Amino acid sequence: MTARKSGARKAIAAAIVSAALLSGCTATGWIAGSPPAAGxxxxxxxxxxxxxxxxxxxxxxxxxxxxxxxxxxxxxxxxxxxxxxxxxxxxxxxxxxxxxxxxxxxxxxxxxxxxxxxxxxxxxxxxxxxxxxxxxxxxxxxxxxxxxxxxxxxxxxxxxxxxxx
Structure with missing residues (x-):
């Protein structure tokens, strides 16, 4: 049972870290590397x-x-x-x-x-x-x-x- 809890905790921790990393590119304040076209x-x-x-x-x-x-x-x-x-x-x-x-x-x-x-x-x-x-x-x-x-x-x-x- 302890091995199961440890595996579940690792999976939850990995999901939280992944969510934080994946949302970083859309976080408020993100600025594009090049401006949009003027025309x-x-x-x-x-x-x-x-x-x-x-x-x-x-x-x-x-x-x-x-x-x-x-x-x-x-x-x-x-x-x-x-x-x-x-x-x-x-x-x-x-x-x-x-x-x-x-x-x-x-x-x-x-x-x-x-x-x-x-x-x-x-x-x-x-x-x-x-x-x-x-x-x-x-x-x-x-x-x-x-x-x-x-x-x-x-x-x-x-x-x-x-x-x-």
Missing amino acids: SQTELPSLEKVRNFLFVVDDAGEGVLLGTIATAERTEVAGIEYAAELEDGSFGDVQPIDFTAQLAPQSSVQLEGPELSVSNPDLRAGHLAAVTVDFASSGTVSLQVPVYASDHDDFADAWQAAVGG
Whole structure:
């Protein structure tokens, strides 16, 4: 009987220690090792992924679209369009961004630089923009993306490289 009690006590002690260890990663005050993405993301069932899309603009609406497009299959980005959110919450006229790309399987393309620059006084920091990415053979994805100020610490260099330099 003593051996049974000793075994039961060990099992209970092990369960308590395990519970304490397993709950440690969800304890209050836990901070992720990397911050969440600043932009918006979506994907198609055909495995094209649009990640961390956002605009960075100055007060005049001079800016750049930033983000990443990734794919598991060979694909072609046929075009990108956007519409700025207006003061009344609706979206303005659709504007094209002259950008295309061929992506090999298991690859991605980083959107940045002068080829993704835009000029639209309706693009204002703190508002949204509706963006549509057209994939030549698999369809389109649409998402609403945030618009950040060109002097934002995280995006000032990207804005400068695309627009200011």
